[in-house]
Amino acid sequence: MGCNSEPPVASRECTLSLVRSGYPYISAQCDRLGTNLFLSRLRLKKTLFMRGEEAAELFYNDELFTRENAAPKRLRRTLFGEGGVQGLEGEAHRQHKALFLSLMSQSRIDALVELVEHYWQLRLSYWESQASIILLDELHHILCRAACAWCGIPLHNVDAPEMTKRLVLMIEGGAAIGPKHWASRRARHQTENALIDLIKQYREGLRDADPSLPFATFADFRDAEGKPLSKHVVAVELINVIRPIVAVARYMVFAVMAMHEHPHCREQLSHRESGHYRRHFIQEVRRYYPFFPFLAARIKKDVTWNGYHLKRGWQAILDIYGTNHDPHRWDTPDQFRPERFEQEKTDLHRFAMIPQGGSDHATQHRCPGEWITLALIDLAVKKFAQQLSYNVPPQDLTVDLNVIPARPRSGLILSATRSVSPFKAKVEENS
Numbered sequence: 445m446g447c448n449s450e451p452p453v454a455s456r457e458c459t460l461s462l463v464r465s466g467y468p469y470i471s472a473q474c475d476r477l478g479t480n481l482f483l484s485r486l487r488l489k490k491t492l493f494m495r496g497e498e499a500a501e502l503f504y505n506d507e508l509f510t511r512e513n514a515a516p517k518r519l520r521r522t523l524f525g526e527g528g529v530q531g532l533e534g535e536a537h538r539q540h541k542a543l544f545l546s547l548m549s550q551s552r553i554d555a556l557v558e559l560v561e562h563y564w565q566l567r568l569s570y571w572e573s574q575a576s577i578i579l580l581d582e583l584h585h586i587l588c589r590a591a592c593a594w595c596g597i598p599l600h601n602v603d604a605p606e607m608t609k610r611l612v613l614m615i616e617g618g619a620a621i622g623p624k625h626w627a628s629r630r631a632r633h634q635t636e637n638a639l640i641d642l643i644k645q646y647r648e649g650l651r652d653a654d655p656s657l658p659f660a661t662f663a664d665f666r667d668a669e670g671k672p673l674s675k676h677v678v679a680v681e682l683i684n685v686i687r688p689i690v691a692v693a694r695y696m697v698f699a700v701m702a703m704h705e706h707p708h709c710r711e712q713l714s715h716r717e718s719g720h721y722r723r724h725f726i727q728e729v730r731r732y733y734p735f736f737p738f739l740a741a742r743i744k745k746d747v748t749w750n751g752y753h754l755k756r757g758w759q760a761i762l763d764i765y766g767t768n769h770d771p772h773r774w775d776t777p778d779q780f781r782p783e784r785f786e787q788e789k790t791d792l793h794r795f796a797m798i799p800q801g802g803s804d805h806a807t808q809h810r811c812p813g814e815w816i817t818l819a820l821i822d823l824a825v826k827k828f829a830q831q832l833s834y835n836v837p838p839q840d841l842t843v844d845l846n847v848i849p850a851r852p853r854s855g856l857i858l859s860a861t862r863s864v865s866p867f868k869a870k871v872e873e874n875s
C-alpha cells in the first residue's frame with residue numbers, strides 16, 4: 445500500500461499494449477506491480493486501472509465516480525447508442541432503469557425462453573438436414589427472431605437475416621477498427637431509423653402495439669412532467685434490449701464448448717435432476733470466459749483510498765475479466781471448476797464476480813439482463829446435455845484474448861445434430 449501517494453505507474457502510455465494483449469493486460473500489470481490499482485495513460489488521458497472486489501466496490505461509489513461521457517465515443521456510436529441508459533446518471537438513470545427492470549418479471553422471462561425454444565424448434569429441421577452448422581451463427585439468428593417477437597418489434601421473415609446481421613455488427617464492431625467499425629456504425633444508424641419509423645407510426649395511431657411488450661413500454665413512457673422519450677431514445681433503448689439478447693449466444697456457445705472440453709461436467713449435466721450443479725456450471729461459464737473486458741468511469745472528486753490519493757478528472761477503468769480471475773479472490777482462477785461455487789455464499793455476487801457489472805441493479809448500472817442471461821444459458825445447457833445428440837468435429841476452438849468480444853475462432857461447428865428427446869414447442873408459428 446502507498447502512504448498518501450499516487451498509485452504506482454505501470455507505463456507512460458498503454459493504449460497499444462492494451463490493444464495487443466487484450467483481456468489479460470490489466471491483470472498482468474497488477475501482478476507485476478503487486479497491486480490492484482495502477483496508473484497509466486490511455487489515449488493520452490491519465491487513467492486509473494482497477495481490479496478486484498475492493499476496487500470494484502470503490503468504482504461503484506457514485507459519490508466518487510461518474511459514468512457521464514465516460515465510455516469512448518466509438519462505443520457510444522456502435523454498441524450503446526447515444527442518449528440511452530448507459531450514459532445517464534441520477535434521476536434520469538433511475539427512471540430508464542426502472543423501465544428495463546419492469547420487463548424482467550419471471551413470467552416475462554419464461555415467455556422469452558418459450559419464444560427461443562419455438563424458433564429453435566423451427567430451425568432444428570434445417571440443422572438436421574445439414575452436414576454441419578456453426579452454432580454461434582445459428583444462435584444469433586434464433587435469438588434475434590425471439591428477441592424481436594418478445595419486444596413487439598415486427599420482423600417479417602425477409603427482414604430477420606438482415607436484422608441479425610446488423611445486431612451482430614453492433615456487438616462486434618465497437619472494438620473493431622477500420623471497415624468493420626464503420627459497418628457497425630451504419631448498422632446502428634439503419635436499425636435506429638427503422639425503429640424510429642415504427643415508433644412514429646405507433647404514436648400517430650397508424651400501428652397497434654401490445655401494451656405489455658417492451659415496444660409499447662418505452663414508446664408510451666411519460667416522465668413526472670408527462671414528457672415522452674424522444675423517438676430516437678426509444679429506438680436506442682429497444683436496441684438495448686434486443687442487441688444484448690442476441691449477444692447471449694456467445695455464452696451459450698461457451699457453455700457447449702465447456703461441456704465438450706470437460707466431459708465429466710457434461711455427464712453430470714445430462715441428468716434431469718441436475719439443477720443445483722447446472723447453476724454452478726452456468727456461474728463458472730460467466731466467470732471463466734471473457735466477455736466485456738472492462739468498464740469506464742471518471743473520478744468526480746479527490747479521494748484518499750487505502751493510502752492512495754486519487755484525483756478528480758482521472759479516467760477510471762475497472763477490469764471485469766481480471767476481477768473474475770483475481771487470484772486473491774479465486775482459487776486457481778484460470779481453471780474451469782463449477783464446483784468452486786459450492787463454497788460461495790450467494791449466487792449473485794455484488795463485487796467479486798462482475799461479468800455483467802456489480803453492485804445493485806436498480807440504482808447502479810449493473811446489467812438488468814442478468815436473469816435473462818442465466819435463463820438462456822440454462823436452456824442451452826439443458827438442450828445440449830439432455831435433448832440433442834451431436835458431434836464436435838476437429839476445428840479451431842482457440843479463444844483469442846485480444847479479440848473483443850471474445851469467441852471461439854470456429855464459432856463452434858457441430859455435425860450430425862439430431863433431436864433425441866422432443867422439444868417443447870408451445871408457441872404457434874405466426875410469422
Ligand code: HEM
Pocket residue numbers: 529530531541544684685686688689691692693695735736739799800801802808809810811812813814816817
Ligand atoms: C451476454 C450477456 C450479457 C453480458 C455479458 C452483459 C454485460 C453487461 C455489462 C458489463 C454491463 C455494464 C454494467 C455497468 O456499467 O456497471 C451491462 C449493462 C447493461 N445491460 Fe447487459 N449484459 C448481457 C446481457 C444483457 C441482456 C440480455 C440485456 C437486456 C435484456 C442487457 C441489457 C443491459 C442494459 C440495458 C445495460 C445498461 C444498464 C445501465 O446502464 O444501468 N444485457 N451489461
